[in-house]
Amino acid sequence: MPLTRPLTCRIARRLSLFAIAAVLAGCATTSNQPGTSADASVGAYRDTIDLGGRLSVNYQKDGQPGSVTGNFEWSQQPGRIDVTLVSPTGQTVATINVTPQQATLTQANQAPRSAKDIDTLTSQALGWSLPVSGLRDWLQGYATGTDGKRFAASPAKNEVFTADGWRLRFVSWNQKAAAPTPSVIHAERSATATTEELSIRIAINSAS
Known part of the structure; x- marks a missing residue:
């Protein structure tokens, strides 16, 4: 006892x-657990993705400032990108179709316009350039840095200067998935001898 x-x-x-x-x-x-660490980078790049969101653009055209806001729908498959730009009132402003052979821009009540360079084509038609080639990577948290290396963003490493002159900031993230995905992206480009000053805010609402 x-x-x-x-x-x-x-x-x-x-x-x-x-x-x-x-x-x-x-x-x-x-x-x-996956998606909860601030150091976790984005997941593997996907060739096929569908998402929607909102664009806010501030630009300079012939020395005059301009701005535009609206929604967008992005559909990406191997060898093809389809983008629809929609006004705040729900009207389709333009559709963009890009393949390795050709880029086509169609505006409401206008004949389609085609070229090899969609960024230049959108600049001429809309007054500001939509960097479709860059967005293919940016929307998934990737970019090519000034050093030519592949950049994979994370909540802890969320800024990069790209090889084609953009400053990217992945300012907000969706961390509910297995790997974090960007939900708000700021892209800024300074004026050069061949390009106008441009800033784009991208808010991603949905992705699949």
Whole structure:
């Protein structure tokens, strides 16, 4: 009988320590779940993706400032990109179709216009250039840096200067999936001898 209480106390202490260790281990496991770490980079690049969102564009055209806002729908497949630009009132402003052979822009009540360079084509037709070739990467958190290397963004590493003159900031993230995905992107380009100053804010509403 005299040994019962000390033995019981020792067992209780061991059980308590075991319980604390188990709780701490559980907390550590939870903090490392996919999508919860600020250091986690975006997932693997996908050739096929469909998403929608909102664009806010501030641009300079012939020395005069301009701005436009609206929604967009982006459908990407291997070898093809289809973009629809929609006004705040729900009217289709333009559709863009890009393949390796040709880029086509169609505006409401106008004949389609085609060229090899969609960025230049949108600049001429809309007054501001939609960098479709860049967006193919940006919308998934990727870019090509000034050093020519592949950049994969993360909530902890969210800014890059691209090889074609853009400053990208991935300012907001959706971390509910297995890997984080960008939800708000800011893209800014300074004026050069051949390009006008341009800034684009992209808010992604949905992706699949």
